[in-house]
Amino acid sequence: MSREPSFRWNDAGELATRPAMLAALDHIDAWIFDLDNTLYPASADLFGLIDVRMRLYVERLLGVDEAEAHRIQKRLFREHGTTLSGLMQSHDIDPREFLAFVHDIEMDALEEDRRLVEAVARLPGRKLIFTNGDADYAARVLERLGLSKSFEAIHDIHACAYQPKPHVASYESMVAAFGIDPTTALFVEDMARNLKPAKAIGMTTVWVNNGSELGNHQADMGFIDYEIHDVGHWLHEITGGSL
Numbered sequence: 656m657s658r659e660p661s662f663r664w665n666d667a668g669e670l671a672t673r674p675a676m677l678a679a680l681d682h683i684d685a686w687i688f689d690l691d692n693t694l695y696p697a698s699a700d701l702f703g704l705i706d707v708r709m710r711l712y713v714e715r716l717l718g719v720d721e722a723e724a725h726r727i728q729k730r731l732f733r734e735h736g737t738t739l740s741g742l743m744q745s746h747d748i749d750p751r752e753f754l755a756f757v758h759d760i761e762m763d764a765l766e767e768d769r770r771l772v773e774a775v776a777r778l779p780g781r782k783l784i785f786t787n788g789d790a791d792y793a794a795r796v797l798e799r800l801g802l803s804k805s806f807e808a809i810h811d812i813h814a815c816a817y818q819p820k821p822h823v824a825s826y827e828s829m830v831a832a833f834g835i836d837p838t839t840a841l842f843v844e845d846m847a848r849n850l851k852p853a854k855a856i857g858m859t860t861v862w863v864n865n866g867s868e869l870g871n872h873q874a875d876m877g878f879i880d881y882e883i884h885d886v887g888h889w890l891h892e893i894t895g896g897s898l
């Protein structure tokens with residue numbers, strides 16, 4: 656398979672070869688989306704709010720000051736993929752209590768994107784959310800985005816048995832849970848490294864390069880089929896009036 660993207664943006668930021676693009680995705684019958692910083696702009700910075708809550712959780716759990724809690728949290732994230740995974744392995748915490756605490760944030764920064772809502776509705780086939788967050792939080796985000804009725808299901812961190820992306824087990828559990836053939840599935844995600852296992856099992860991969868924290872970490876076009884900047888824009892281009 657060619658490593659070259661099968662389309663190009665022209666100077667106006669539009670797809671220069673839309674017909675070829677549609678043909679290239681003709682076999683896709685399952686559209687899988689990451690949630691955070693993928694279905695809404697990274698500039699909304701919900702992670703900034705969640706980050707504060709995580710730090711506060713670590714402060715209270717370990718009785719350390721804010722600076723030390725920050726250092727510990729970042730190390731756990733780096734070493735375990737998520738802060739939750741690190742805390743579960745090193746401190747045996749209750750994941751549901753943790754997730755409820757850190758996701759107790761305002762979502763004023765999110766707004767409905769009609770173009771995205773309508774483009775998702777036009778996608779042919781199944782549509783799923785695959786997130787390292789939990790379903791309660793994901794449902795709140797989707798509600799704010801006007802996408803609460805757009806997806807068949809949310810495969811969350813509980814469903815992944817707390818093995819977050821990019822653990823291979825999380826992709827296997829998602830594929831098994833919904834009977835998905837990876838070779839006819841497409842996965843959209845802002846953290847490039849999370850696309851590698853998806854590509855390895857045969858999925859078509861779409862990287863949302865939107866400047867999110869660590870988004871370009873381990874980015875490699877060897878496992879990225881399409882690099883885009885905005886999901887709503889891209890879906891609108893590939894579905895616009897013709898699907």
Ligand SMILES: [Mg+2]
Pocket residue numbers: 689690691692693844845846
């Ligand atoms: Mg994300």
